[in-house]
Amino acid sequence: MTNLEESLRRELLRTNRGGAYSASTLVDCNTRKYHGLLVVPVPEIDDENHVLLSSLDCTVVQHGAEFNLGLHKYQGNNFSPKGHKYIREFDASLIPTTVYRVGGVILKRETIFQAYEDRILIRYTLEDAHSATTLRFRPFLAFRSVRQFTHENSVASRDYQLIDNGIKTCMYRGYPDLFMQFNKKNEFIFQPDWYRGIEYPKEQERGYASNEDLYVPGYFELPIKKGETIVFAASTSQVKSSSLKSMFQKELDLRVPRDNFYHCLVTAAHQFHNREADDTRYLLAGYPWFKCRARDTFISLPGLTLAIDEADYFELVMNTAERGLREFMKGDPLSVKIYEMDQPDVPLWAVWAIQQYAKYVGRDRAFDMYGKLLQDIIIYIKDGGHPNLRLDDNGLLYADGKEKAITWMNSKANGKPVIPRSGYIVEFNALWYNAVKFCALMAAEKGDVKGAGVLEELAAKTKKSFVDTFVNEYGYLLDYVDGNMMDWSVRPNQIFAVALDYSPLNQQQMKSVVDICTRELLTPKGLRSLSPKSGGYNPMYVGPQTQRDYAYHQGTAWPWLGGFYMEACLKLYKRSRLSFIERQMVGYEDEMDYHAIGTISELFDGNPPFHGRGAMSFAMNVAEILRTMKLLEKYSYQK
Known part of the structure; x- marks a missing residue:
């Protein structure tokens, strides 16, 4: 922890399952513009997250001597006030817990993000002290989008109001009030100042602007006795300060220990949950900058829900995603907050997700829940409903990706795809074959013999064309084929043709693909x-x-x-x-x-x-x- 080369590389992320999060490094030194103690969506402004409270510096005061436990990086590789040197222990198995030692003072700090509320809670416990001790807290405010920086200006409001054991303040019009409260009486000393030139090395590494100024309105001061616990809350809504201790404990009781690999991943899976105010459910594609994206949703859904025995959450997310998918297929404006629904492989991944659901709950229930959606997706694609997905006579799907990135390999340079995958794309057609075969099975089991026969005939045509088009003499699959253009690059997209339940390849071809993926x-x-x-x-x-x-x-x-x-x-x-x-x-x-x-x-x-x-x-x-x-x-x- 005292070695910044090591500790600054390690980050902590906590979310509230409602789109808000708290993130920093292990030593609470922000190294990204996306870091912050309280980062929340502000839909009244835009669809980005916004850093309200960047950090909270705690200072231990004894006999008039001050020991600041905070840490910030300033320009010129200067760190101040170097509070990390007081860290003696750190543990994140349940919640992030840091133990500081300053002389005879041992102070424990525990952090928790309240579920479904835009509220960060920090509990301080004075485990040992030999004389009167005071804690001083300086909040560093940003009130900005995660994609921007704030700098000293005359527009920022310095106004604040005293509330129940704290203050509320708002730097700019359009933002929500920030409520900062303690569970016990304290004194707020108004001492406004800007801390200038705070630097974020992760942004520097990425070639972006990397410094900003943060506003500190003053500081809170309160005495603390040996064995006493103090709880601080920062939120977009006010609470009864007397409830903060029980609120913290209630949240703590709900936490699952990260005591093994599996439990770490389960906790991480829950962090992607996002419940909106209208009770729609989403899966965020990642943190700290990703939104909910259609392809990511369908690929992630089985692993983040079914693999941890949470089929009910699969259904909640799928209900939202199905609504968006149907709106797109009808050409209606989307009423859900899912991006990139227009990508050609999205409906194919939706079928794959339902296929995984069927394996988990049984095909009868899957058909009852999503049989009509499966049927509608196949018809939509066969009838050429998608603006960039064409079913050719050979049974293969064609998509144009020369000018716009349309696959998961979506990086762009100068507005053009870095990898212009276009034409017959290998995973699109592997997914298509798998989808047709799966839907044929579902139709047959439900007594639709004619429909199943039509789909099986289409699948047979797709299978032959897939092999003829993608299998090359070196034993692996071409990445995409567009007329005379063939991409011979060895890429991982060919693995889907083996991994999916229904493969157009024979046993030897599948082994050959796996072998080359293993080797290269x-x-x-x-x-x-x-x-x-x-x-x-x-x-x-x-x-x-x-x-x-x-x-x-x-x-x-x-x-x-x-x-x-x-x-x-x-x-x-x-x-x-x-x-x-x-x-x-x-x-x-x-x-x-x-x-x-x-x-x-x-x-x-x-x-x-x-x-x-x-x-x-x-x-x-x-x-x-x-x-x-x-x-x-x-x-x-x-x-």
Whole structure:
């Protein structure tokens, strides 16, 4: 903890399952513009999150001497006030808990984010002290979007009002009031000032502007006795200060300990939950900057719900997603907050998600819940309803991705796709074949013999064309084919043709695909997005935005792809690959102590030491690791 080279690389994320979050490093030094103690959506302004309270510095005062436990990075690599040197213990197995020692003073700090409320709670306990002790708290306010910075200005309001054991204040019109309260009487000393030149090294690394000024309206001061506990709350609504202690304890009692790999992932899965005011349910694609995206929702849904025995939440999210999908298919404006519903593979991933649901609850219930949706998706695609998805006479789907990124490999440079995947795209058609076969099975089981026959005929045509189009003489699959343009790059998208329940490939072809993915794409952190033997291999996701855009899908490793790879291995080799898959999972378990504690980063460098990069927590990665654990359990019990 006292080694900033180590501690500043590790981040903590806590969410309220309502879109708000709290994030920083282990030593409470913000290193991203996205970091903050209370970061909330402000729909009255825009659809971004906004940092209201950036941090809260605590100072221990004894015999007139002050010991500030805070930590900020300023320009010129200067850290102040260096409170990390007082840290003696840190534990995040239940909630983030830091123990500070200042001479004879031992102070414990515990942080919790209240579920479904925009409220951060911090509990301070004076575990030991040999003389009278006072605590002083300075709140650092930002009141800005996570994508912007704030600087000293004359527009910011300095007004505040005293409330029950605290104050409320609002820096700018349009923002909600920020309520800061303690559970006991305190004195607020109005001493407005700007702290200038606070720097965020993560933004500096990424080639962005990296410094801002934060406003401190003054400080709270209150005495504390040995053994006494004080609770601080920062929120967008006022509460009775006398309820803060019980509120903290109630939240604490609901927490699941992060005492093993699985429990860490379950907690991480719950962090992606997002319940809106109208009770619609979503899955956020990641933190700290991702919204709810359609493709990510359907890929993540089985792992984040069914794999942890939460089918009820699958249904809640699917109800919201189905409404959006139907609105898109009808050409109506979307009434749900799901982005990128127009991507051509979204309905195909929706079918895949329902297929996983059917395996969990049974096909009868799945048909009752989503049979009509499955039928409507197939008809929609067959009839050419999608503006960028055409079913050709050969049974393959064609999509135009020359000018706009339409697959999960969506990085852009100068407004154009870095990887212009266009035409017959390998995973689109693997998903299509799987969808047609699954829907044929469902139709047959429900007595629709004619409908099932039509679908089986289409599937047979798709299967032949898939093999003729994508299988090459080197034993792997072309990534996409558009007329005479064939992409021979070895990419991980071919793995879906093996991992999905219905594969257009024969046994030998599937083994060949898995073998080449093992040799050229497999890392301890998932599959590389491009083989090192292919042209343009760029495995290090570092540097300014443009440099990172070119590396994003050109060799970086993605754990969610590793989930489908491991499913393909188990499908082909069954129990004989169990120990291999278990060893592969160790690479993910190691991540629980790095980057964002207890969750999985967005992507990893494709070369050793495979550093985590991008967003601190990514839904598809967490989901696929959980789904793999469920598959391991299933195959372990099979004879």
